[in-house]
Amino acid sequence: MAITLSDLSVRLTDSFTADFAPLRLEPGEHTVITGINGSGKSILAAVIAGQGKVVHGERHIDGTVGWVSIAQQQAIVAAERRKDDADILDIVPTPSCAREIILQGINTPSEKQHSEVQRLSKIFGIQHLLERDFIALSSGETRKVLLVQQLLGKPDWLVLDEPFDGLDAQTAERFSILLDDIKQDCTIIMVVNRQSEIPQWAQRLLFLSAGQIGWQIRARQLNADALQPLRQILHIQQNVTSLPEQDATSKAPALSEPNAPLVRLRSGRVAWGDDIIFEKLDWTIMPGEHWQVTGPNGSGKTCLLTLITGDNPQCYSNDLNVFGFQRGSGESIWQIKQHLGIVSNSLHLQYRVNCSAIDVVCSGFYDSIGLYQSPTRQQRTLALQWLETIALASEAHSPFQSLSYGDQRLLLIARAMVKHPSLLILDEPCNGLDDINRHKVLAMMELLARSGHTTLLYVNHHSEDTIASISRCLDMRDYRPTS
Template structure:
């Protein structure tokens, strides 16, 4: 049994999270819903016995494991630090394999392979963990958590980063775990990610959790009804570009890829891909986890080592013709899970926004008055003007993502590349960001490359779709659709 009554938990130096009542038994499933910055991740850590109560009652008799974005980021950070030091021998520099990571704390090869099969990652067991996509990494963490056979599984945003099929598989797997007597606590910000088998639901708002309610009572609650409708459309006026001069013009196609092939040893990621982007086009790139969507984007941005081995033309220049990476990226705004993981430098929301003008992670130049004025206009648009001097790294994951999306938009780039940009955002912020994207595209020269597994998360401005489809003989074929 897990019981919390009239308890408070410290959150930073001047804030506390309060829990009036929370009860969960073995074999029960509850779901906690909250907006960005509401305290969801702190709540998850409390349920996992990571934070002591400052006051009140906390009874915890369930062996627990937790899976979260923060844990996934920490694993990437730890692995990067472990393999990027001069103190290691040649063998130690090899990245940890998926199989070894799953068995990091509980060694049982048979159980590891069973869980890998359950989550459809058996083919990845020999791969380095750091080479996986965000969705694949999430499945690995789930398998790792289940290795210890916990009595309580706490999942903080478990469906983000997973494609449609993977989300359905995970939902079915969670129901099986529930039937085996494992207690489940899911923390989400999407109403459509509330499992149909969750008997108890509750809100966490502004670091306050009242109590769990039966499903029917929860949806009939006036507060729930109000929050369900709080994402109504509002008029938006985006801050202007820094320089109102005419944008540089490039001949069609803006991007051209010919006979693209990317492989690692014998594993082929992309094969014979021919694709181009012309003026006025906005592309949705779709496909299952591991099909090569992010690899494609990294070829375009120059962040993939095989980009110079392929026939790629960007803004009228063949890749490898003497251009610098910054000459290419000055025409781009980029948001991705990888960028979010890399943006670990100390700074404030204001400096993060300003860094978008210079395509840097961190701010290393003295910005001008106009840049500062525009950055503050963007913070006001996001409702974060009062937090401009807060610590970026202390913000919630969703607030960080929101800032990075605005950072990519701040210079009205020729090409806006958004890889799973809404990952980690609640329904209100997803709705607002989609409006920002549509408005920017409608009132600027920016063109969009957009990756998302959620059909409802695709902006209305999209004109084309590049779909990765599993081929009968293995690998993927490509299908282009005009929307």
């Protein structure tokens, strides 16, 4: 029982076909796939999982396959959002709850399956979310739902593409223990960007380069000694010592009071029905005060950020002042967004237009998803400089959707930073980035923080992803209901 790819060519979309050298994966040989952004890790994982149409050669899969990936997550979220179009046809939309997503494809779940859903949901800490609409969950929570869904099927092969992205530290630790427990019953194939997430119990590592396996490691365990060649390769990284300048025509207008808070929230509260996400939160962000927001999945970190950006309707029911505007006093969303730069999983999901890479960066000058105005010559020059900074200048005219998830993420980071915003909101910005690009992006954010023009607001689950200029911390666990 093995997975074999023989002289394989697979069409993954109408316009994209990938070719693969011969590969054989043996049962029980747990395998890690890694490489720099754009090297084809997720593509190989999808093909191993049976995705795409074979147009040449042979793909043979013995046994059942479970697959969890960003692409799968995006597809389910998009399908649920399309249900919102039902009201155009005078049909009452019925969004799926988390439990329904988990049990998709199972006509009549058995008592044993219901029990297993409860057991797995408890491990991932989502048992209280099973009846909530899937579309209302955070990115980390939706990832947990999909992990439960695939684990429920007890597959022979479990293909996990960046499975720890979006998980808080406690959940990631429980999940690691679970994988260690189930590795006797299924073969695990895992795509990772971070060396720290490579499990020692894996025996094979495939390092991808330009869509092909550049080299590989086989060992009894992928311990520190076995991974020495990988560390040597990833030690070579580009240091960022300066950033492109600010565009005079697109910078945020000065606040009416220079020393006034950027954000002031009094007794902040967000609730969905009877479920209180957080309450009694008094918080002020002054210019130059860089903050990190911490807390487990579901503690309200993203909810808090969307209050500030205006993407959460409860911003109008709170006593919230943003950039001198009292929310609900007649201000427009553009008066708020002109001061903001945003990177988030939600924005990445929403950025479905297929404009060129340079247009994605230019869209940051106009706070738009897609580019609908003509940038000035100076703005295009600056956008190209940002592409050079993130080593994507060669992709300037490539369609956004044709790039890897990690390269898309780099573009959205440049888009958020391009106008040197008054407040840069970073909601798990390093998801999908390899170690080299992660260090580069953190260095870029540190430079922006030190410039004195931009205040950082940073949400992150990885303790190693530090930004030196951030000295203040808001722990959302302090604002959970006490009952």
